Each structure stands twice: as structure tokens, then as C-alpha cells.
Amino acid sequence: MKGATLHQFLTGAAAGDAITDQALLMRRWLRDLGFGSEIYAWHMHRGMVADVRPMATYRQSSSEEWGIYHHSIGSEMPDSLVHRDLRLILVYHNITPPEFFENSDPLRAHLARLGMRQLEILRPRTELALAVSGYNEAELQRAGFERTAVQPICLPVERYDIPLNERLAAGLARSGPRLLFIGRLAPNKRQEDLVKLLHCLRRLRPEAHLYLVGDPWEVGYDRWVEQLAGELGVRSGLTLAGKVSQQDMVTYIRAADVYISMSEHEGFGVPLIESMYLGLPVVAYGAAAVPETMGDAGVLFYRKKYEPLAELIDLLLADDALRSRIIEKQRARVQAFLEPQVRRQFIAQLAKVGLF
Amino acid sequence: MNESELSPQTNGPWLEIHDDVITSDELVKEVERRAAHRRAELGSVSLDFPAFGHVSTYPEPTGDAGNAYLFYYLKQANQFSSPVVEPDLASSPATQTPVLGRLWSRIRGEMHNLVLFYVNRSVREQNQLNLNLISVLNEMVRTIQTQQAEIDDLRGEVRRLTGEDEQTAR
Numbered sequence: 001m002k003g004a005t006l007h008q009f010l011t012g013a014a015a016g017d018a019i020t021d022q023a024l025l026m027r028r029w030l031r032d033l034g035f036g037s038e039i040y041a042w043h044m045h046r047g048m049v050a051d052v053r054p055m056a057t058y059r060q061s062s063s064e065e066w067g068i069y070h071h072s073i074g075s076e077m078p079d080s081l082v083h084r085d086l087r088l089i090l091v092y093h094n095i096t097p098p099e100f101f102e103n104s105d106p107l108r109a110h111l112a113r114l115g116m117r118q119l120e121i122l123r124p125r126t127e128l129a130l131a132v133s134g135y136n137e138a139e140l141q142r143a144g145f146e147r148t149a150v151q152p153i154c155l156p157v158e159r160y161d162i163p164l165n166e167r168l169a170a171g172l173a174r175s176g177p178r179l180l181f182i183g184r185l186a187p188n189k190r191q192e193d194l195v196k197l198l199h200c201l202r203r204l205r206p207e208a209h210l211y212l213v214g215d216p217w218e219v220g221y222d223r224w225v226e227q228l229a230g231e232l233g234v235r236s237g238l239t240l241a242g243k244v245s246q247q248d249m250v251t252y253i254r255a256a257d258v259y260i261s262m263s264e265h266e267g268f269g270v271p272l273i274e275s276m277y278l279g280l281p282v283v284a285y286g287a288a289a290v291p292e293t294m295g296d297a298g299v300l301f302y303r304k305k306y307e308p309l310a311e312l313i314d315l316l317l318a319d320d321a322l323r324s325r326i327i328e329k330q331r332a333r334v335q336a337f338l339e340p341q342v343r344r345q346f347i348a349q350l351a352k353v354g355l356f
Numbered sequence: 357m358n359e360s361e362l363s364p365q366t367n368g369p370w371l372e373i374h375d376d377v378i379t380s381d382e383l384v385k386e387v388e389r390r391a392a393h394r395r396a397e398l399g400s401v402s403l404d405f406p407a408f409g410h411v412s413t414y415p416e417p418t419g420d421a422g423n424a425y426l427f428y429y430l431k432q433a434n435q436f437s438s439p440v441v442e443p444d445l446a447s448s449p450a451t452q453t454p455v456l457g458r459l460w461s462r463i464r465g466e467m468h469n470l471v472l473f474y475v476n477r478s479v480r481e482q483n484q485l486n487l488n489l490i491s492v493l494n495e496m497v498r499t500i501q502t503q504q505a506e507i508d509d510l511r512g513e514v515r516r517l518t519g520e521d522e523q524t525a526r
Binding site for chain 2: 105106107187192196199200203204220221224225228232286291296297299300301302303305306307308309310311312314315321322325326329
């Protein structure tokens with residue numbers, strides 16, 4: 001649709017953030033289709049200045065009828081959008097339930113509850129509600145949205161087919177079997193349960209090492225996880241890598257032996273498909289949207305039986321044939337999240353509301 | 357929280373794999389067999405783990421009329437352990453003023469958020485301490501309740517045996 005305007009709106013924009021990455025990808029697709037398209041964010045990291053504009057600078061043009069809003073937490077953005085004469089395409093990335101933060105972070109719990117309430121005010125303005133998974137779509141339908149569809153997260157392969165950080169790779173190669181989890185350090189991600197698993201695995205593989213890559217997002221949780229590792233006698237086998245660059249993240253995945261997730265709430269689970277794409281066997285707790293994202297690939301578990309899970313990981317480390325079959329199946333599964341297919345789906349969604 | 361269980365979406369095995377060589381059932385059997393063998397070989401491993409931020413791990417004990425003070429204050433502590441700082445900004449007539457009102461509203465909003473940022477940081481730390489202390493208190497009260505029940509049972513048993521002795525003596 002040459003000449004038409006279709007901007008995107010985010011609550012926050014930061015490098016490496018899954019929602020920001022999706023918005024950047026969608027902007028490219030929209031521009032390729034001939035739309036004038038920018039990304040506006042309420043809060044933004046300094047590093048995003050070249051790609052994202054502050055919401056305070058947004059002025060709706062007279063011919064602008066539509067906007068795309070990515071919703072994942074309560075903020076001022078929904079109020080700001082619904083008071084404008086805009087028809088919205090809502091992209092719902094899911095809201096982590098407040099119960100996970102109730103006892104540790106009252107502000108985060110408040111924002112989660114606010115985000116859920118804001119679905120109410122967004123609904124009348126929303127022409128099409130897109131969810132990144134069927135799990136999220138079901139939530140939208142329960143919230144009363146009638147016109148919904150699934151628009152999965154897309155993995156831009158050019159960001160993964162990159163040279164490794166050789167220095168980091170050499171350092172990682174010196175440690176024992178490497179378990180990896182990528183995600184913000186937050187109670188819903190249950191990094192603590194990975195430490196418990198490490199405790200059991202180290203009886204079998206004393207050199208096993210757990211790498212937790214992700215922002216220490218929740219105040220105190222990182223320290224608590226470290227303290228637990230100390231109490232369980234596995235502190236030397238734990239590395240909290242913090243937030244890392246894209247190159248380092250790819251290096252961690254390439255160097256790891258197993259990706260393991262104990263997360264109890266994922267609206268999609270981007271690191272699962274990142275690991276699948278980069279040939280790392282995935283073992284994941286089947287919570288929320290995780291089984292849907294995994295499809296028939298990897299290994300899912302529905303009970304946190306630490307000792308048998310440690311045996312499973314030991315088996316995956318020892319049985320090359322099983323490992324290869326899992327990796328092969330994962331490679332087939334991840335095709336559903338690559339650009340040609342997901343981009344076609346996106347264009348089809350725009351066509352549904354007459355935008356293409 | 358040791359073996360947390362997801363609401364089982366299937367009645368099937370707790371591990372799920374789609375593989376041409378090994379089924380989910382076979383995989384479960386294999387890893388559980390290995391775990392049992394390992395336990396026999398190396399001894400059992402302690403799986404009594406704590407969980408982060410969960411007072412609910414130890415549900416608040418229910419009171420008994422015999423100790424009203426203890427349960428009154430325990431209830432108070434459980435109710436007010438996590439003061440929530442709601443970032444609501446009340447409207448002000450000054451914000452309705454044309455042009456300047458919007459600017460004033462924005463400045464107020466930013467100041468409000470700044471204060472909340474620092475207040476919440478401190479509140480979170482204090483909440484964590486409160487919750488740790490309340491978790492301990494709840495768990496101690498539950499332990500006391502269990503011990504009290506055992507003491508009551510033993511007292512009853514002593515009374516019964518003493519009564520039997522007296523009857524025999526007569």
C-alpha cells in the first residue's frame with residue numbers, strides 16, 4: 001500500500017528485546033510493502049535512538065488511520081493510543097501473571113495487573129488482535145477479543161549466522177558439559193530450579209556447568225539464585241553471564257551441550273527456537289506456550305523430577321545418535337518461524353483488515 | 357518446592373519426545389531406572405529445596421482460640437507484609453489549564469515516577485526481608501501446632517494409661 005502510513009507503538013524498546021526485534025522486523029516488511037512506518041516507544045534505551053522514536057515526538061497525520069500496538073505490560077501507552085482516532089492492530093505478547101511478583105516486586109505486579117485491565121480499554125479500538133502463540137490467542141479470546149489470529153515470532157536468521165566471539169568460545173570450551181538457559185532473571189523463569197537440577201547433575205557429571213544468560217531484571221533474585229547455588233555446593237558450576245551482545249549469545253548457544261528451561265510462564269519462548277536453529281538440543285518444562293512452540297521437537301517434561309531429569313541430560317550428553325535425531329527434528333520445526341513463512345502470514349493478516 | 361507438577365495436560369508420561377527409536381514411555385522408564393540405580397549406588401540426594409519469594413510455600417497457619425495474641429499479630433503480619441506502592445497520580449485542576457496544563461501534568465508525572473523509582477527500590481528490599489521473617493514465623497507456628505497436637509495426644513495417652521493403672525490397683 002504505497003504512501004499509506006502504519007506506525008508501530010511499544011511500551012519499551014531495548015536492544016536484544018524480543019518485542020523490539022519483532023517490531024524492527026515488521027517495520028522492514030511494512031516499508032518493503034510501501035508503507036511509511038516508524039516505531040514509537042514510551043521508554044527507550046539510549047542505544048535505540050537510531051531505530052526508535054520517543055512517543056513524545058509522535059504526531060498523528062491527518063491521513064493516518066491505523067496503528068500497530070505491541071502489548072506486554074501495563075503502561076501509559078494504551079491510554080495514549082485509545083484517545084486518538086486510530087484503528088489498532090494489537091500484537092499481544094502476553095503478560096506475565098502478577099502472582100509471580102506479588103511477594104517480591106509490588107510495582108511489577110501492579111503493572112502486570114494494569115496491563116490485563118488495559119486489554120479492556122484496547123478492545124473497542126482493536127480491529128484485529130494478533131497473538132504470538134495459540135496460548136496467547138486463547139487469552140485474548142477470554143478477554144473478549146473477537147477477531148483474533150496467531151502471528152508467530154519470526155527468527156531473522158542473519159542475526160544468528162554470524163562469526164563467534166572466539167575468546168569467549170575458547171573460555172567456554174574449558175568448562176565441563178555446558179547447560180544453558182537464556183532469559184531475564186525473574187521468578188517466573190525459575191532459574192532457581194535449574195540450580196537444583198545442576199545440584200543433581202553434578203553427582204553424575206562433577207564438571208557440569210550452568211550458564212544463565214539474561215538481564216538481572218528482578219531485584220534480589222540473582223543474588224538469591226547465587227546464594228542457593230552456594231548452599232547446594234554448586235556455586236563453582238554456575239555462571240550468571242548477565243545481558244550479553246548478540247554475538248556472545250550466539251557463542252553461548254553454539255558452545256552449549258543442552259538448552260534447558262524450567263520456566264513456568266512463556267508467551268512464546270524465543271530462546272527455544274534460537275537454540276533449535278543453532279543446533280542445540282532443547283529440554284523444556286511444558287508450561288504455558290512452550291509445548292506449542294516446541295511442536296514435536298526437543299524433549300518436554302511436565303514434572304520437575306530433578307534426579308531423573310539429571311539422568312536425561314546425562315543420556316543426551318552420552319548418546320550421540322539420540323542427540324542427532326533431536327537436533328534434526330528441531331531444525332525441521334524451526335522452519336515454521338523463519339522469515340519467508342512468517343512474513344507471508346503477516347501480509348495475510350494485513351489483507352484481512354484491508355491494509356494490503 | 358521439590359517436584360512441582362504442571363497441571364497435566366495429558367494423562368501420558370511426564371516426559372514427551374517424538375522420536376522414531378524411543379517412545380516417551382520408554383524414555384521415562386529408562387531415566388527413572390537410571391535414577392533409582394544411581395540412588396542405590398551413591399545414596400539419596402536431599403531434594404528439600406526452598407523457593408523464591410513464596411510465603412505461600414508455608415500457608416499461613418490458622419489460629420486457635422487458646423492463643424489469641426499470637427494469631428492476631430501473625431495475621432496482621434501476613435496481611436501487611438508487602439505494602440504495594442500504587443503509582444496512581446491524582447488529577448489536579450492545574451493540569452486542565454490550556455497549554456501550560458499539559459506541561460505541568462508532564463512535569464508532575466515525571467517527578468512522580470522518579471520518586472516511585474527510588475521508593476520502590478527500597479520497598480522491594482524491605483519486602484523481601486519482611487517476607488523472609490514472616491515465612492519463618494509461619495513455619496515455626498506450624499511446627500508448634502504439630503508439636504502441640506502430639507503433646508496433647510501423648511497427654512491423653514498418659515491419662516488413659518494412668519487411669520488403667522489406677523483401676524488395676526483397685
